[in-house]
Every structure is written in structure tokens, then in C-alpha cells.
Amino acid sequence: MLTKQDIRRYSRQLLLEEIDEEGQTNLHRAHAVVIGLGGLGTLASRFLVGAGLGNITLIDGDVVDVSNLQRQVSYNETHLGDLKTKALSRELHKVDPNINIKAKSVFADKRNLQQLIDNATCVLDCTDSVTIRKDINAACVAAKKPLFIAAASGFSWQAINLPCHSFLTSAHQLTPGSGCTSETHDTNLANYTSPINKVSRNVDNPCGCYNCLVAQLNLTQDCQSQGVLGPVVGIAACHQATQALLFLAKRHLAKIQWGRYIVGNAVNATIQSFHLPPSPDCKVCQ
Amino acid sequence: MNSIRHQSNNVHTGVVKNAASAETIIITIVLNNQSQTCESPISVGEIVHGYASNVEGTAVAYNRAILSKSQWSLTHLNDGDSVDIFTLVAGG
Ligand SMILES: [Zn+2]
Numbered sequence: 408m409l410t411k412q413d414i415r416r417y418s419r420q421l422l423l424e425e426i427d428e429e430g431q432t433n434l435h436r437a438h439a440v441v442i443g444l445g446g447l448g449t450l451a452s453r454f455l456v457g458a459g460l461g462n463i464t465l466i467d468g469d470v471v472d473v474s475n476l477q478r479q480v481s482y483n484e485t486h487l488g489d490l491k492t493k494a495l496s497r498e499l500h501k502v503d504p505n506i507n508i509k510a511k512s513v514f515a516d517k518r519n520l521q522q523l524i525d526n527a528t529c530v531l532d533c534t535d536s537v538t539i540r541k542d543i544n545a546a547c548v549a550a551k552k553p554l555f556i557a558a559a560s561g562f563s564w565q566a567i568n569l570p571c572h573s574f575l576t577s578a579h580q581l582t583p584g585s586g587c588t589s590e591t592h593d594t595n596l597a598n599y600t601s602p603i604n605k606v607s608r609n610v611d612n613p614c615g616c617y618n619c620l621v622a623q624l625n626l627t628q629d630c631q632s633q634g635v636l637g638p639v640v641g642i643a644a645c646h647q648a649t650q651a652l653l654f655l656a657k658r659h660l661a662k663i664q665w666g667r668y669i670v671g672n673a674v675n676a677t678i679q680s681f682h683l684p685p686s687p688d689c690k691v692c693q
Numbered sequence: 694m695n696s697i698r699h700q701s702n703n704v705h706t707g708v709v710k711n712a713a714s715a716e717t718i719i720i721t722i723v724l725n726n727q728s729q730t731c732e733s734p735i736s737v738g739e740i741v742h743g744y745a746s747n748v749e750g751t752a753v754a755y756n757r758a759i760l761s762k763s764q765w766s767l768t769h770l771n772d773g774d775s776v777d778i779f780t781l782v783a784g785g
Binding site: 443445446447448533534535536537540557558559560561563564565615619620621622623624625633635640643668670679681682683684686688 | 749750751752754757758759761762763777779780781782783784785
């Protein structure tokens with residue numbers, strides 16, 4: 408039940424049928440885990456919190472550096488040298504002091520990921536290297552968590568929404584309590600139990616995982632070696648936040664494009680999208 | 694584009710007399726949104742190597758679906774097929 412204050416605060420998005428009152432309530436009960444608090448993570452989490460996401464976990468072991476300010480929009484000179492988790496938590500609390508923010512000042516890795524994403528309704532991969540992205544993907548596949556990935560380098564931005572994988576191969580084996588079947592903070596939400604919409608249940612056209620995409624490729628590009636323009640990372644983060652919000656608000660209705668790899672070019676202003684089929688020899692999802 | 698093997702300037706798909714072999718089949722494909730003719734048979738792998746000097750980090754979509762690298766050399770192009778070659782990015 409929304410309060411008068413909620414209705415005023417979220418009035419602009421309550422008008423959208425993809426959100427409305429039901430979606431707003433769902434957002435309040437949802438929990439997103441944001442891994443990496445750089446150009447993607449700062450902006451995506453700002454939009455999630457602004458939209459009324461009730462619970463967010465921020466994960467990064469890094470501190471704010473002056474070279475971050477060009478694209479990591481939540482930080483400013485007063486944050487230099489501070490842990491990103493602390494700096495971002497402070498700024499997000501200024502947006503809405505009622506949001507439940509958990510800060511984990513660690514770098515995500517193979518050993519801690521399973522625990523870090525345990526209570527997530529969904530995970531946002533906002534990191535900056537293929538190695539950690541592969542680990543996050545593997546952890547999400549194992550834990551059956553929907554994963555929203557975005558990336559940017561140079562003038563290119565790319566993104567993909569990956570559903571909980573077991574869903575596509577074995578729809579009846581979903582574990583209660585996983586991000587796919589129940590709500591972390593309210594398991595009794597009757598209308599909130601069928602998160603992945605019918606489009607993504609397309610067993611005839613299943614999608615692969617991040618490992619299917621990168622397993623045989625040798626990627627070296629990151630912002631440090633290739634350079635990137637601030638707003639290009641911003642485009643990727645805005646897309647990622649939009650997709651996550653659609654999912655978190657109305658998981659059973661949103662026309663989420665699962666398993667489509669988006670390739671955006673910020674110079675030509677073009678966007679392409681490609682289906683990512685499962686790779687038969689993928690060691691993570693097959 | 695000029696480095697693509699078997700590339701031909703023929704605009705139309707069809708059969709062309711060739712001095713060396715009896716006949717050559719020319720197909721038209723759409724490579725990164727541009728029409729392109731080439732001699733058949735030709736694999737996705739040959740197209741990629743002709744297009745990108747360094748294929749590390751290069752991803753390929755064949756008829757709008759990502760094609761895993763192990764399939765590049767096994768997938769042969771037909772007339773009207775589309776191939777999109779792009780570089781994966783991972784920064785954030
Ligand atoms: Zn896979």
C-alpha cells in the first residue's frame with residue numbers, strides 16, 4: 408500500500424502501466440545487488456534508488472580517484488580517497504533516507520560471490536573486466552539469479568539481460584527462495600511469483616550465458632586501455648537500470664528481452680541486437 | 694573490405710565463367726549492413742579474417758544470432774545471409 412508521500416514521490420512513473428501501484432510496491436520489496444561502483448554502478452544504482460527500489464547492496468573494494476569524476480557521476484571532489492561504497496551510500500541516502508542500503512567494501516571474486524548475491528532478486532554486473540564478469544555470470548547461473556549486464560569502451564556500449572538459466576532448460580526445478588521464484592523480502596507476494604514472462608520461457612529458442620559469448624575470445628579492452636567518453640558509459644548504465652526496473656517492478660508482465668546482446672554505437676547513434684544462443688560446449692550453462 | 698578473400702565486384706548473384714575453373718558461384722551477403730559479393734563456398738571464419746586483422750575480442754553474429762568461435766570455420770554462407778562483426782567491450 409502506497410502512502411500519500413509515495414504517490415507524490417513516484418507520481419511520474421506511477422502513470423506508466425509497466426510500473427503503476429503494483430509495480431511500485433514490488434520495487435519497494437525487491438533487492439538488487441550492484442557489483443562494481445564505477446561509471447555503470449553509480450548511475451544505475453542512482454536510478455534504482457530514485458525509482459523506489461527498497462533494498463540495494465553495493466559492492467566494490469575501490470576508493471574514489473580523481474580520474475573517476477569524468478564518468479562516475481555520484482562522486483565529486485569531497486569523496487576523493489573515500490571507499491566508493493561509503494561515498495555512494497551517503498549520496499544515495501540523500502536521495503531517499505528510507506532505502507535499505509548495504510555496502511560491502513570488497514572486490515567480488517569467485518570465493519565470495521555466492522554469498523554476496525544470495526539474497527538478490529536480481530544482480531547488476533557493473534564491473535570492468537572479463538574475468539570478474541565471467542565469475543559473476545557463473546555465480547548467477549549456479550544461484551539462478553537474473554543478471555543484467557552492461558559494458559562500455561570507447562564509443563561502444565553493450566548489454567544483455569540473462570534470465571535464471573535453469574528456467575530455460577528445466578522450468579519445474581526452480582528452487583524456492585531463488586531470485587527466480589520468490590521475493591527476497593516478502594515471500595508471500597502472491598502476484599509476484601512468476602517473474603520470468605512468457606517471452607523468456609521460450610524453450611524453443613533458449614539463450615546462452617555470458618560464458619557462451621566470451622569463452623573463446625580474448626578480450627583486453629577496458630576503460631583504462633581503450634578510453635571511454637563519460638556519457639557513453641552513462642547510456643549503458645541507463646539501459647541497464649531501465650531493464651532491471653522493468654523486471655523488478657513487474658516480473659511477470661514486463662516484455663524483457665532476455666538473451667539478446669545489444670550493441671550500441673554512440674557515434675553513429677545505432678543500436679543492434681543479436682540473439683545469444685547457448686554454446687553446446689559451454690562449461691557454465693550447459 | 695578489400696581484403697576479403699574471394700571478393701568479387703559482381704553486383705548480381707549468379708554464375709560467372711572463370712578461366713581456372715568451369716564456373717564460380719557468386720553470392721551476395723550483408724556484411725555489417727553493407728551488401729557484399731563473394732565467391733561461394735566461403736565460411737564465416739574466412740569473412741572475419743578478411744575483415745578484422747586482429748580477431749581477439751571479435752564477436753560475430755550470423756543471421757542475427759551470435760556464432761561461437763568454434764563454429765566460424767564450419768558455417769558456410771548462403772546467398773542473402775547476414776554477418777555482423779563487432780568488438781566485444783567489457784569496461785564499466
Ligand atoms: Zn553458457
